[in-house]
Amino acid sequence: MSNVFIAFQSNEDSRPIIEAILADNPHAVSVHSPGLIKIDAPDELCIKRATIEEIIGRRYDLQEIHVSLVTLSGYIDEDDDQFTLSWKH
Amino acid sequence: MDTRVSKKKLGLKDRYTAMTRGLHWDTTYQPMDKVFPYDTYEGIKIHDWDKWEDPFRLTMEAYWKYQGEKEKKLYAVIDAFAQNNGQLGISDARYVNALKLFIQGVTPLEYYAHRGFAHVGRQFTGAGARVAAQMQSVDELRHYQTETHAISHYNKYFNGMHHTSHWFDRVWYLSVPKSFFEDAYSSGPFEFLTAVSFSFEYVLTNLLFVPFMSGAAHNGDMSTVTFGFSAQSDESRHMTLGIECIKFMLEQDPDNLPIIQRWMDKWFWRGYRLLTLVAMMQDYMLPKRVMSWKEAWEMYAEGSGGALFKDLARYGIREPKGWKDACEGKDHISHQAWNTFYNYNAAAPFHTWVPDDEELAWLTEKYPETFDSLYRPRLQYLREQQAIGKRFYNNTLPMLCTTCQIPMCFTEPGDATKIAYRETEHLGDKYHFCSDHCKDIFAHEPEKYVQSWLPVHQIYQGNCFKPGTDPSQAGFDPLAAVMDYYEVKVGEDNFDFEGSQDQKNFNEWRGDDGLGEDE
Numbered sequence: 001m002s003n004v005f006i007a008f009q010s011n012e013d014s015r016p017i018i019e020a021i022l023a024d025n026p027h028a029v030s031v032h033s034p035g036l037i038k039i040d041a042p043d044e045l046c047i048k049r050a051t052i053e054e055i056i057g058r059r060y061d062l063q064e065i066h067v068s069l070v071t072l073s074g075y076i077d078e079d080d081d082q083f084t085l086s087w088k089h
Numbered sequence: 090m091d092t093r094v095s096k097k098k099l100g101l102k103d104r105y106t107a108m109t110r111g112l113h114w115d116t117t118y119q120p121m122d123k124v125f126p127y128d129t130y131e132g133i134k135i136h137d138w139d140k141w142e143d144p145f146r147l148t149m150e151a152y153w154k155y156q157g158e159k160e161k162k163l164y165a166v167i168d169a170f171a172q173n174n175g176q177l178g179i180s181d182a183r184y185v186n187a188l189k190l191f192i193q194g195v196t197p198l199e200y201y202a203h204r205g206f207a208h209v210g211r212q213f214t215g216a217g218a219r220v221a222a223q224m225q226s227v228d229e230l231r232h233y234q235t236e237t238h239a240i241s242h243y244n245k246y247f248n249g250m251h252h253t254s255h256w257f258d259r260v261w262y263l264s265v266p267k268s269f270f271e272d273a274y275s276s277g278p279f280e281f282l283t284a285v286s287f288s289f290e291y292v293l294t295n296l297l298f299v300p301f302m303s304g305a306a307h308n309g310d311m312s313t314v315t316f317g318f319s320a321q322s323d324e325s326r327h328m329t330l331g332i333e334c335i336k337f338m339l340e341q342d343p344d345n346l347p348i349i350q351r352w353m354d355k356w357f358w359r360g361y362r363l364l365t366l367v368a369m370m371q372d373y374m375l376p377k378r379v380m381s382w383k384e385a386w387e388m389y390a391e392g393s394g395g396a397l398f399k400d401l402a403r404y405g406i407r408e409p410k411g412w413k414d415a416c417e418g419k420d421h422i423s424h425q426a427w428n429t430f431y432n433y434n435a436a437a438p439f440h441t442w443v444p445d446d447e448e449l450a451w452l453t454e455k456y457p458e459t460f461d462s463l464y465r466p467r468l469q470y471l472r473e474q475q476a477i478g479k480r481f482y483n484n485t486l487p488m489l490c491t492t493c494q495i496p497m498c499f500t501e502p503g504d505a506t507k508i509a510y511r512e513t514e515h516l517g518d519k520y521h522f523c524s525d526h527c528k529d530i531f532a533h534e535p536e537k538y539v540q541s542w543l544p545v546h547q548i549y550q551g552n553c554f555k556p557g558t559d560p561s562q563a564g565f566d567p568l569a570a571v572m573d574y575y576e577v578k579v580g581e582d583n584f585d586f587e588g589s590q591d592q593k594n595f596n597e598w599r600g601d602d603g604l605g606e607d608e
Contacts, residue, residue, distance in 0.1 A: 002396030035306035066155045069322045073393045076144035080101045089400045
């Protein structure tokens, strides 16, 4: 088992994304350092469009995460509704 | 009455396919092999380019939109920083020396990457790989520009940043990053992606951009942290291109495995050696610290890199040959590099210094096994010497490793009291190396590395003086002549931070007495 991670700039755009990730992935842990929030999760982590939309109260295009994304690890599976990171071992 | 039927939009996957693969065609007037001649000679066998997967399904249209947004946000911060004299809000003027190294040694690599990806973005037969490489080429040019714009504000107030393009092609330690990238982009297209996208971006780049940029934020440099994270957000795509390329090559043909493994061995080590500069920046050049090099190595290299190599094991890939030595090096390289630059600071256009007591205590805490026994005594000795007016400057030139071009400052694996030397002969000439791994890299392609432009050799051969210089003249000072050729302003750009113009100016601007705490 290995961790996947994703990190965002610490700002207002990323706050609802982080909230949504932590709500949808109870096994995920977030760590703050100056300017940065990093989320680690064993094996898999999923970002769901619907959860973000519920938090922000408007439509959201998942590719908007590019604007405040800093880095990530793991294989990506992306479509209109979800963005998943995972390892295959 | 007709009901209006709204046409359903394509889903992300189909939209992406239509906008990338759908734009590709096979040539008919000329055979495809002649139009794309470069992606076969390295020996990598590809049977079906359609199997290339594009993990980020970003179309060009979406790419321009999001990149435009990133730029607007970034330039708002850069403007605000300049308008509010942000340079006065940084923790300490010593911090700016990390930016000097960045603009001297890292920013030019962004431009090299731009050129490299423009090349492979033309040369791959597969449309998926071409599109990804083209986007990256544009990204890299953006990084070069935004870094130059952000740091140019500091250039108005501090020394050591005024001739960076000129220095990149001449100054001794800048041949380390320069030769790294020239080695990469003079390779074939698959090796280039393995070198830059996989080994550098996927395995190592987090070490540069994440903890170091967080450090910039911690030191009050809002402008740098913003360009750093803005660049790094593109990096997520770049890293993904690296891992996709590796997986694709491995799945296409079993014959590809040994070639890829050799490239990984080579480029992991080349990248690791290059990052020595970053290790030193993190442990010594950030007055307020976030994370030690060792901690960053454990988190991003051992943690994430470890997971990655476990994942690739199913293809028969093992961790790179130099992995264990690199992991041992996490306790040493930042200290060894800082000592080297402290020694040769008369010839380097940025400042060095001996850390203060609080900083030494931090290093002891972060490096409990090595700092007090090996590195603290040396720094304390240098400080004592400096206090009695004998600041040590080494006036000789160091021996360089032919492969990584770093001075011989690294120690033997298993014995940190002994400098590691390796050598080999090729066509009657002797070549020197810092490690078994740099020696192995040379041994595989001696024809390439015998052409290395080694700054120390060039100085000794008389190639680093301005035209008209006469070294046979009485009282000739070779170091001064080399600095003149570099166009380094002696007494402004170089020497210790203590007593420097940067230090004096910064204290004056801030109204400090120069004894630490303001107010």
